Amino acid sequence: MLLVQILVNGVLLGGLYGLMGLGMALVWGVLNVVNLAHGALIMLGGYLTYYLFTGLGIDPFVALPIAALGMFVIGYCLQRFILNLIVRSAMLNTLLITFGLSVVITYLAQLLFSADFRTINPTYSGANFAVAGITIPVVSLAAFVIAFVLAGAVWWLLNEMTIGRAIRATAQNLTAARLYGVDPRNIYALTFGIGAALAGVAGGLFGILTHLTPYVGATLTAKSFVIAIIGGLSNPFKVILGGIVIGVAEQLASLYLGPTYIDVISFGLLVVVLVVRPARSLRAA
Amino acid sequence: MIRLAIILVGAAILACLPFFTGAVFMQFAINALILAVLTQSWNIIGGFTGYVSFGNSTFYGLGIYGTAVAMVKFSLPFAVGLGCGAVLAVLAALLIGIPILRLRGPYFAIATLGLAAATGALVSTIDLAGANTGLVLPLVRADTMFYELALGLLLVCTLTVLWIATSRFGAGLVAIREDEDAAATMGVNTTAYKVIALMMSAFFTAIAGGIYAYWISFIDPSSAFDPTLNVRMVIMAVFGGPGTVLGPLAGSFILSAVYEVLSSWISTAAALLFGIVIVLAVIFTPRGIADVLVGVRRHGWRYLTRNIRENRL
Amino acid sequence: MSAAEPPILQAKGLTKRFAGLVSVDHVDFSLARNEILGLIGPNGAGKTTLVNMISGTLRPSEGELAFKGERIDTLPSYRRAHLGIARTFQVMKPFPGLSTLDNVAVGAMFGTGGGEKSRAKAREKAREWLEFTGLGNRLEASADSLGGPDRKRLEFAKALAMEPELLLLDEVMAGLTAVEVDQVVELIKKIRDQGVTILVIEHVIKAIRSLSDRVLVLHHGEAIAEGDPATVLENPQVVEAYLGKRRA
Numbered sequence A: 001m002l003l004v005q006i007l008v009n010g011v012l013l014g015g016l017y018g019l020m021g022l023g024m025a026l027v028w029g030v031l032n033v034v035n036l037a038h039g040a041l042i043m044l045g046g047y048l049t050y051y052l053f054t055g056l057g058i059d060p061f062v063a064l065p066i067a068a069l070g071m072f073v074i075g076y077c078l079q080r081f082i083l084n085l086i087v088r089s090a091m092l093n094t095l096l097i098t099f100g101l102s103v104v105i106t107y108l109a110q111l112l113f114s115a116d117f118r119t120i121n122p123t124y125s126g127a128n129f130a131v132a133g134i135t136i137p138v139v140s141l142a143a144f145v146i147a148f149v150l151a152g153a154v155w156w157l158l159n160e161m162t163i164g165r166a167i168r169a170t171a172q173n174l175t176a177a178r179l180y181g182v183d184p185r186n187i188y189a190l191t192f193g194i195g196a197a198l199a200g201v202a203g204g205l206f207g208i209l210t211h212l213t214p215y216v217g218a219t220l221t222a223k224s225f226v227i228a229i230i231g232g233l234s235n236p237f238k239v240i241l242g243g244i245v246i247g248v249a250e251q252l253a254s255l256y257l258g259p260t261y262i263d264v265i266s267f268g269l270l271v272v273v274l275v276v277r278p279a280r281s282l283r284a285a
Numbered sequence B: 001m002i003r004l005a006i007i008l009v010g011a012a013i014l015a016c017l018p019f020f021t022g023a024v025f026m027q028f029a030i031n032a033l034i035l036a037v038l039t040q041s042w043n044i045i046g047g048f049t050g051y052v053s054f055g056n057s058t059f060y061g062l063g064i065y066g067t068a069v070a071m072v073k074f075s076l077p078f079a080v081g082l083g084c085g086a087v088l089a090v091l092a093a094l095l096i097g098i099p100i101l102r103l104r105g106p107y108f109a110i111a112t113l114g115l116a117a118a119t120g121a122l123v124s125t126i127d128l129a130g131a132n133t134g135l136v137l138p139l140v141r142a143d144t145m146f147y148e149l150a151l152g153l154l155l156v157c158t159l160t161v162l163w164i165a166t167s168r169f170g171a172g173l174v175a176i177r178e179d180e181d182a183a184a185t186m187g188v189n190t191t192a193y194k195v196i197a198l199m200m201s202a203f204f205t206a207i208a209g210g211i212y213a214y215w216i217s218f219i220d221p222s223s224a225f226d227p228t229l230n231v232r233m234v235i236m237a238v239f240g241g242p243g244t245v246l247g248p249l250a251g252s253f254i255l256s257a258v259y260e261v262l263s264s265w266i267s268t269a270a271a272l273l274f275g276i277v278i279v280l281a282v283i284f285t286p287r288g289i290a291d292v293l294v295g296v297r298r299h300g301w302r303y304l305t306r307n308i309r310e311n312r313l
Numbered sequence C: 001m002s003a004a005e006p007p008i009l010q011a012k013g014l015t016k017r018f019a020g021l022v023s024v025d026h027v028d029f030s031l032a033r034n035e036i037l038g039l040i041g042p043n044g045a046g047k048t049t050l051v052n053m054i055s056g057t058l059r060p061s062e063g064e065l066a067f068k069g070e071r072i073d074t075l076p077s078y079r080r081a082h083l084g085i086a087r088t089f090q091v092m093k094p095f096p097g098l099s100t101l102d103n104v105a106v107g108a109m110f111g112t113g114g115g116e117k118s119r120a121k122a123r124e125k126a127r128e129w130l131e132f133t134g135l136g137n138r139l140e141a142s143a144d145s146l147g148g149p150d151r152k153r154l155e156f157a158k159a160l161a162m163e164p165e166l167l168l169l170d171e172v173m174a175g176l177t178a179v180e181v182d183q184v185v186e187l188i189k190k191i192r193d194q195g196v197t198i199l200v201i202e203h204v205i206k207a208i209r210s211l212s213d214r215v216l217v218l219h220h221g222e223a224i225a226e227g228d229p230a231t232v233l234e235n236p237q238v239v240e241a242y243l244g245k246r247r248a
């Protein structure tokens, strides 16, 4: 029974992880930028939700789309006015600049929000129900469902909408995209904005399920990265699946080996996946 | 040979510094020297070979722990401890390098990042290594000795890099960086070269770790395997000019100083400003300050905007 | 040279499959010392794939490959380079950030027999090869600043600096003007006169005709004809597979 409970916890947590990986994978796949500020954006989205809730009294789940919108604007501007200036230089430089941004965001957050732990704590945060003896927290379930809905939305956007096709064309070939009459600068900014919005939602959920500090970004970046790699960059649902794999693996590791092994497991998995799986297959977006 | 002269004169001047400065400055200087060694070591694998390693903090941690365990648990002298740490790190580079150096681009970068995190977590479960709580080394108050040691190590490391920059071996590494497939068909034993470069990088990194461990005299897994330290190495090398001999030195000294000044001036916002410096540096000087010196001479200050025009969308 | 000398290169049943697609299909051929073999065939025939297997860039799925009588099909590329096999890449692979001199010096430093161990001497040799290929006035130019024809010359010089016994040329004339093609043809003849065995892949039929001692035609991965240029180029099967398509 304990094992089943652990598995359920892992799967539910994995949905949120997958959502974290989703924005990372989208930006990576389309812009070919490994965004080391992704975790910091998640953190920022968490704080946005937190202040909408505590400051304005908006229910966290209602606040999520507002936070997402805010994060979209921030992401759009970051790409449009900063990252677009260097996207064509070496990969190392995109890694560095996004790392620099993550430092800036982290310490801005520390100045603005202080280093204290924050939790988004609505009245129903402890609510749960039981199915066949398995406890299911309502909030975790909601996070899981939201992750799937958003993965579906991203899939729909990329495959069914004109703007999505423009994004995919840009991902494949910049010059060709120009010929189709789309401005890649705008498309890049939009894509990064969507990535940031997804990060924002993930951050809000993260704040409800655990707690926020300004420094949580680095770990979340690493986790999102692992998940994007395991899930691949081409299919949003596979990214969620990658999140679930990591979620389950972490829960199992902490049950059988102890919590210190959580990182060993997720990174060990990462290394195995990377070495076994030919790198070429990853970027098929 | 101008570079050799600069290195030797610079080292001689730095060697005299402890006789004119105070204890506070020594603290800063030892830290800066160790960071410079780490940056210069990273330069071997990251700058010359083009493999962006985030696993050098693994080698640093192994150097720290190799030295500390040898001294604390086996009561061996410091020099032997340094050797243990170095052997451990070089072996790790060999074993890890063979599978992982097959990965390219960001895949290599992230696999190494994963390794550093995993090694740190593993070490924290080993009782011999003090598990989570860490180890306390015998305390010595000899800042001048540590300073001269770190400086000596930096000198040897930089001379090694100078040799790489002018040798056939280094030409092979650079060929790998520029186009690995072409290098292989032209006769470069790419696997061996990459692994050897990683082992050299690991060697100097581990010795620096050993010196740091004895100097700081208390170590634990989270500080020994700190991945942000690795990010600092990358930033300093790239800021100065990766794949050059003097660039990484300039980059690490300048950024260490900037950070020191910022944190004494406005302690709360130092890290924030540091982040802004990185962002601006990438935008305006994407090939490092070594390239700025050349570029400004050729194009004047328009060099800076030229970089943007070249790299923007 | 004794009559019993094994061929420089001998391929038996050489095959390469990519997920479902057979791009080289049981090809047999051999190259005698100091011969020039023209390898032709329509786009996608498998010519580059064949060269990739000889240079070690790709492992054959099946078949044997022997260089001077010794099996090489499991050796890594760099070992084959040390044995004396050099190639150019159809999609050129300069070392973009290096000067042309440093580009070519890599060939001199690591080529046949492991190359020249002294970096200074290697650069000296590189300078000579750059002059030989007509790039003597661009020694310090960075490779990515070169125009198309100069890049081809650079690719050539890099391979030559390895001082190979067997040289594989993959479409070194594509995109050149008629005058430039003639220059390259002369260059290849000069190289052959130095004792090098050469395999030329080329779509410029005029060049193939004037260069090759023998021609091998690939079509859908299979060798459909082989022999002296005049006969092979008139072979109706070849004309249909290749020339006909081109003229159409």
Ligand SMILES: Nc1ncnc2c1ncn2[C@@H]1O[C@H](COP(=O)(O)OP(=O)(O)OP(=O)(O)O)[C@@H](O)[C@H]1O
Pocket: C018, C021, C023, C041, C042, C043, C044, C045, C046, C047, C048, C049, C050, C090
């Ligand atoms: N790495 C690869 N993976 C999958 N298929 C490949 C690969 N390399 C080549 N092919 C396929 O093998 C076939 C032969 O390609 P190859 O490049 O050898 O042709 P080619 O004769 O050199 O053509 P061209 O005259 O256009 O250069 C083509 O259909 C190509 O798509």
Ligand SMILES: [Mg+2]
Pocket: C047, C048, C049, C090, C170
């Ligand atoms: Mg071809």
